[in-house]
Amino acid sequence: MKLNQFVIIGLGRFGSSLGRELVQLGYEVLGVDRDEEKVDEMSNVLTHAVVADGTDEEVLRSVGVRNFDCGVVAIGDDIQASILAAILLKDLGVKKVVGKAVNELHGRVLEKIGVDRVVYPERDMGIRVAHQLVSPNLLDYIELSKNYTIAELGVPKCLSGKSLSDINPRGRFGCSVVAINKPKGMIIAPVADDILSENDVMVVIGTNRQIEEFQDSIEK
Structure with a gap:
């Protein structure tokens, strides 16, 4: 399956770097973050960038995440938020969900909830x-x-x-x-x-x- 549209939840160092590279490769990328400053920084880089809570189901519905081929949960500083966002992406029907893990335990939890691929950027x-x-x-x-x-x-x-x-x-x-x-x-x-x-x-x-x-x- 060729992936064309990506939604990235969390625009920290990993999420913003990933989004920037995907756009340069010619893909459409929606960035979601609660931090208005981070969204402003990426608004001219990504296809779309919105200030929103990636752990709010109604918010994710309203931005149309179900229409994206791949969802990347790039939240690193809040493991609970990372897990909740991943669950919501799976429940909303995103075809492929990738999760950033900060440690092995975090990664095992993401695998247990059905995340398709777990990545460990720092490790x-x-x-x-x-x-x-x-x-x-x-x-x-x-x-x-x-x-x-x-x-x-x-x-x-x-x-x-x-x-x-x-x-x-x-x-x-x-x-x-x-x-x-x-x-x-x-x-x-x-x-x-x-x-x-x-x-x-x-x-x-x-x-x-x-x-x-x-x-x-x-x-x-």
């Missing part, structure tokens, strides 16, 4: 930054599941001029280079003969251990 960012700090060639890190990861690895000088077949990450470590981002553009599904250059970025998929071993080999 996940902390994990990504930690990996970037300890691995100088790791530019980005996205955990697909408990075991599988997609990582962006910068090509160090020692690999410049070598082909994928030379470094053979699949044969040696079990992970795969699924793309190479070069200054002139992205190579999707690169072949064995593709040559790496210093400062290219390899997009690698594999288990956490496979990618860790590959990282270690190129950092030596």
